[in-house]
Amino acid sequence: MRAVIIRLCCTLIPLFMFAGCSNGDRLAAIEERGELWVVSRNSPTTYYLDKNGAAGFEYDLAERFAEHLGVELKMQPAFSLDALFNRLRRGEADIAAAGLSLTALRGDEFSHSLPYATLTPIVIYKTGSYRPADLAELAEAPLLVLRDSSHAEALRALKVSGFPDLQWQEVEEADSMELLEKVDSGEAPFALVDSNEFRVQQSLYPRLATAFDLGNEQQMVWYLPAGSSSERLREAVDEFFSALQESGELARIRERHFGHAAVLSRIGSHTFARNMQSTLPRYEAMIRDVAEEYQLDWHLLAAIAYQESHWDPKATSPTGVRGMMMLTRPTAREMGVKDRTDPIQSLRGGARYLKDIRRRLPEDIAEPDRTWLALAAYNIGMAHLEDARVLTERQGGDPDLWSDVMERLPLLQKRQYYRTTRYGYARGREAVSYVQNIRHYYSILQWQASPVDQLSPPQQAAIYLPPALRGAILKSL
Structure with missing residues (x-):
């Protein structure tokens, strides 16, 4: 009572x-x-x-x-x-x-x-299995949807209006990741989810793909x-x-x-997931120590190292950059790195270089834009980043915002624009991909390594990872 x-x-x-x-x-x-x-x-x-x-x-x-x-x-x-x-x-x-x-x-x-x-409702399936082309081909297999969702409402209307054999199962969850998990594990053949949610989560489920759109955009x-x-x-x-x-x-x-979502192919996402389990544990403690030494988020340093070398301390490019952080000879010399293939030296050199770039950016640039702009400069150089910021300001954008500068970086590859800049041609599109990839890896690492003691309530994002990633939860957090 x-x-x-x-x-x-x-x-x-x-x-x-x-x-x-x-x-x-x-x-x-x-x-x-x-x-x-x-x-x-x-x-x-x-x-x-x-x-x-x-x-x-x-x-x-x-x-x-x-x-x-x-x-x-x-x-x-x-x-x-x-x-x-x-x-x-x-x-x-x-x-x-x-x-x-x-x-x-x-x-x-x-x-x-x-x-x-x-957003657009989309039907998700597992690659390598049967891919339906439209609703008519879903009659023999149940479609997973969230209970009380707009998707369930739409399916009820479709069943009455022309698809009497349509079947679906409503799941009592608040998030589509549970549906994606069931399709990924083979418990269900298809799921109906929102496009924006799948785009963000697709890297966690590299074996899943869109079969077809269900209807028009929704508000x-x-x-x-x-x-x-x-x-x-x-x-x-x-x-x-x-x-x-x-x-x-x-x-x-x-x-x-x-903005960082869906920048990777399914193959790239699968490779990252595999490397988180097989390679990262060998270097995690080292990355953490260097990040603490230079007051950086270790997830960010790990994401940069993966983008640069896939955590391979012996990596070498055709242009001569080497090591886990893929440093050039001049940069390594400037940062005091004697052996670029020594992972601890390489990590320290890269961390020191990133800190130096962030320090040189104008003081009024706030986070997280400061970090994204620094990463672009890490890839393309401070001079070309400044050219892109000047172009951004000329076109009415905000040179202190990554979202605005990101739109102008590719213009450095077009003659009509780079001829008006101080430092000329640069591969700006690659710099955008570089930053967006790192943001994507960084986001996954943060979710994957989140502390369990914050689960209730609300739930911690890490628990939404599929078993393949959940089993590789980083130690000693």
């Missing part, structure tokens, strides 16, 4: 806090309590904990909106879509920010914001409780998204979270 009373009180307290404030106006209630309650799916593409605390695309947006309102953000992780929407129904959350698409049923039940992104929105009480809050959200869109900040946030 006591447990029932406690559960009842936990349910009613949020309702009393809302109903007793501000004549039922939700925005006024938020301002009075000084907190914005946001419920989100616990997933790598929305909201999770990493070693630095809360992270994720939806978390970043929610945090900015809370700052816009001048209140504290209180995130609520949901482990199923049903639980997420029930929070809204009961008034326990002000907003559901969870990478949710706009559907007719949801639009009838809840208030919603203007769209802030788009992503935030959902709010229904009724006139949410009207002013909805208007505030719409104004917030409109301002982010017009300023270009929304595109920069998207790039920060998804």
Whole structure:
């Protein structure tokens, strides 16, 4: 009986806090309590904990909106879509920010914001197995979808409208990684997921691929409780998204979270996964020690070393660069490296060189852009990076933002542009690929090595790794 009373009180307290404030106006209630309650799916593409605390695309947006309102953000992780929407129904959350698409049923039940992104539903299969070309070829095999998802809603409509033999299985999870895991392990032949989520997670499942798109692009929105009480809050959200869109900040946030995704082929991702298990453990302690010595994130140093040499201390290129960090003779000499094939010397030389580049960048460049720009200079040279920053400023971009400079680096290969620069031609497109690859490896290493003691709640991103990677969790963290 006591447990029932406690559960009842936990349910009613949020309702009393809302109903007793501000004549039922939700925005006024938020301002009075000084907190914005946001419920989100616990997933790598929305909201999770990493070693630095809360992270994720939806978390970043929610945090900015809370700052816009001048209140504290209180995130609520949901482990199923049903639980997420029930929070809204009961008034326990002000907003559901969870990478949710706009559907007719949801639009009838809840208030919603203007769209802030788009996604495409896609059918995923395992390469080497049967690849369906369209829905008609799915009749004999069940399709996995998340329960209460927009995909389940769409499949029900399709079954009525022309595909009576269509079968699917709804899974009670909040994240598509569980579906991808089942297809990857052979438990299910197909899964229906959102394109943005698969793009981010594809490197973890290099054997999976897109069979076909299911329908057109869908709009992503935030959902709010229904009724006139949410009207002013909805208007505030719409104004917030409109301002982010017009300023270009929304595109920069998207790039920060998804810009590194899907830059590798399936073969490249599979090779990286294999090397994390077979090669990295031999050098992990060394990489950690050097990173600590030079005050760098060891995941970043490991990602750079993999991009340079696949963690091979004897690597040599046709141009004469050598070692784990693939240093040129002049750079090695400048950094005090006597033997480029000695992994500890090579790592120290590369770390020292990266630190020196970061120090030479203008002081007002903030992280993480400072690191991405430094990596570009590590690859292409400070002089050519500065040319790209000048081009960026000429074209109205921000030379201190990687997302803006990244667009101009390839222009250094076009005569009409490089002839106007101080240092001339450079292979700018390669520099972009270099940085994006490192960002991708860095992200995977961070997820894979995340501490288990932060699992609850919300869940730690590392647990979403497939067994092949989960079994290689890095030691001594």
